[in-house]
Amino acid sequence: MWIEESKRSLTAPFLGILALAAVLGLMFNLLSPRGIPWQPEELTNPLWREMPLAEARQLQGGEVLFVDAREPELYREGRIQRAVNLYPREYELLVRLLRPQLEKAPRVVVYGNDYGYQPAAYVAQRLIREGFREVYVLGTSFENWRKAGYPVAQPRRGGKS
Amino acid sequence: MSPLLNLLSLGCRLFLAGLFLYAAHDKVLNPQSFAWDVARYQVLPVVLVNPASVLLAWLEITIGGLLLLGALTRAAAAWAGLLLAMFIGLMVYAGFTGAAFDCGCFPGQEGHTAGFSAALRDLWFLLPALWVLRVPGTWLRLDNLFWGED
Numbered sequence: 001m002w003i004e005e006s007k008r009s010l011t012a013p014f015l016g017i018l019a020l021a022a023v024l025g026l027m028f029n030l031l032s033p034r035g036i037p038w039q040p041e042e043l044t045n046p047l048w049r050e051m052p053l054a055e056a057r058q059l060q061g062g063e064v065l066f067v068d069a070r071e072p073e074l075y076r077e078g079r080i081q082r083a084v085n086l087y088p089r090e091y092e093l094l095v096r097l098l099r100p101q102l103e104k105a106p107r108v109v110v111y112g113n114d115y116g117y118q119p120a121a122y123v124a125q126r127l128i129r130e131g132f133r134e135v136y137v138l139g140t141s142f143e144n145w146r147k148a149g150y151p152v153a154q155p156r157r158g159g160k161s
Numbered sequence: 162m163s164p165l166l167n168l169l170s171l172g173c174r175l176f177l178a179g180l181f182l183y184a185a186h187d188k189v190l191n192p193q194s195f196a197w198d199v200a201r202y203q204v205l206p207v208v209l210v211n212p213a214s215v216l217l218a219w220l221e222i223t224i225g226g227l228l229l230l231g232a233l234t235r236a237a238a239a240w241a242g243l244l245l246a247m248f249i250g251l252m253v254y255a256g257f258t259g260a261a262f263d264c265g266c267f268p269g270q271e272g273h274t275a276g277f278s279a280a281l282r283d284l285w286f287l288l289p290a291l292w293v294l295r296v297p298g299t300w301l302r303l304d305n306l307f308w309g310e311d
Contacts, residue, residue, distance in 0.1 A: 013233040016236070021224075029192065035192065074261070077261070115203045116206075
């Protein structure tokens with residue numbers, strides 16, 4: 001009884017709150033300099049190219065620098081051998097630290113999760129915008145690299161890798 | 162309504178308002194960072210991540226503001242309960258998938274790992290939301306000016 005009564009009296013204000021939040025969010029996102037695009041530019045207008053798994057494996061060991069775009073917690077749990085960690089949230093800081101390695105590498109292959117090329121596509125796009133030319137996104141995820149039996153670095157007992 | 166019940170309702174409402182405003186302000190001011198938080202769970206198609214994260218941040222801040230003012234109180238409490246129930250489900254999912262990352266619930270990146278403990282915390286937060294939904298109280302509510310006591 002109380003639930004039925006509540007449903008009737010709450011429906012309009014409930015939907016009103018949703019509409020108010022949507023309008024405020026839309027306005028703020030359009031007007032704020034920190035607003036974000038509705039669709040990620042790195043996916044709608046990609047500047048990067050994809051590198052197939054087998055090709056990346058062939059190049060491993062000197063001709064390519066692997067960049068792990070996942071969060072540091074996941075990077076610490078396991079990564080492609082000799083990969084460096086450059087993830088979106090700390091991009092500005094990390095790219096400065098990694099610049100010498102990035103500039104020296106003939107090719108850079110960025111990888112991430114098996115989730116619509118993210119967050120690898122974001123990192124690759126920004127690297128290209130900063131002038132790095134040979135930047136690719138691995139055509140699959142780290143998990144698939146591992147499943148293929150290719151070399152990975154994992155923590156030893158005690159937590160260090 | 163007894164003063165004790167009114168006091169309890171006011172306390173629950175202000176607690177929820179503070180919780181939602183605290184959780185949302187950083188998401189509103191740093192939408193890109195929050196979108197990455199949302200993306201990490203990998204439960205939404207990539208094309209929906211940015212719009213959903215903007216809507217969610219603004220929904221949280223709207224709910225917090227309305228609860229603080231005591232405007233549309235019961236509807237705001239219903240939204241708070243719904244969002245908290247959704248977060249509980251998400252945290253349980255994160256727990257089962259072994260997610261080891263920050264849950265993105267509150268500002269700062271330490272001490273809020275996604276998983277079962279975060280689900281338990283949100284379950285506690287759900288209690289005041291359900292209370293305010295059932296007993297919104299009559300003290301310090303803008304609703305009283307427009308619609309009288311309910």
